[in-house]
Amino acid sequence: MENKSVTRTKQSPRPADEVAREAALEAADRLFYAKGIQGVGMDELRSASGISLKRLYRLFPSKDAIVEQVLLGRHREWTEGVSSAVARETEPRQRLLAVYDFLAGWFTQDDFRGCAFINSFGELGGTSPRIAEIVRSHKDDFQKYLSALTAEIGAPATLAPQLAILAEGAQTTAAISGSAEPARQARAAAEVLIDSALSRPRAGSD
Template sequence: MAAVDTETSRQQILAAAHELFHAHGIRAVTMHHIRDASNVPLNRLYKTFPSKDDLVAAYLDHRDHSARDALTNALTAYDTPRAKIVGIFTWLHQFFQQPDFRGCVFTNAYGELGAQSPAAEIVLRHKTAIRVLLTDLARDANAPDPDTMGAQLQGLWDGAFLLAAMTRDPDHALHARATAQALLATITADH
């Protein structure tokens, strides 16, 4: 029974952290805020996550896995690597239209906490995973230099996130999609 209570508390804490960090930023939220929003006593909160750094790391780790799972699931709707690359930006356009969209969780966390934060490793792991996915898709699409195209696609991805968050205009994903299509058009049939 204690293991179930511990897991239930963990999920309540992570749900509260997601809601509060997303709405207010990581630095503005205290462990007392998390306690109040999760209805988990402070002693159990600290038993589950001994520090705020531990909670932030668990939150970002959870977001990393859920974001990559959502993207992977979205890509199943497309048959070819080229269609998947274009489809990524269609998916982003839909994602950017969510009423509570506030930009990239990982970029925001890195901007708030900096490179020296324990969470920076998780942010970089997420960004690397996105780059690997895009590079693999570029390779599968027969790009002559998949590493370069993967980097270019990641620039479009991150740029679309940043501009959509700043301007509240989800169409930045469509602009990125058009640029991705132009990149794909440069791939010749013999590559």
């Protein structure tokens, strides 16, 4: 049998700008979420990230550009988190309810400050069309995801936006109350809505 040697390629170091960009976004995400976007200046971001102002502005043309990238990163994290929670369930009805179980776990985290998208829209939605667009796209994607899950159980299309409103309301209420209870209440309400939707005759049925 022929002997084959395995050659290991030494990984090249990451480009300096990529490392700096990641550090800046990590610091911005943490600060914006904890203190609000308008409560964080570029000087504070410079100190937290360890990146000079000159370099920050070379990596990002404006503070809004940083906010955009932070929100896009949050969108990826949210999508992965919800999808992972749903994937752990095999029964279609439980897959829908897993969304609220995910929320309950998130609400118990020490740094939970509500939905970053709702917070950002409240601060900048009226003055930054791009931020408003990102927020709306994120919420629309979530509702489409719920639509796919409701289709799995044969529920009418009207159920998805109702379940989305429950999830959105739970996030805002939990941020104000500092409790995970809104997730449990939303889950209980979702069960009622799901059962009601499944018990109604479908259009065109006898």
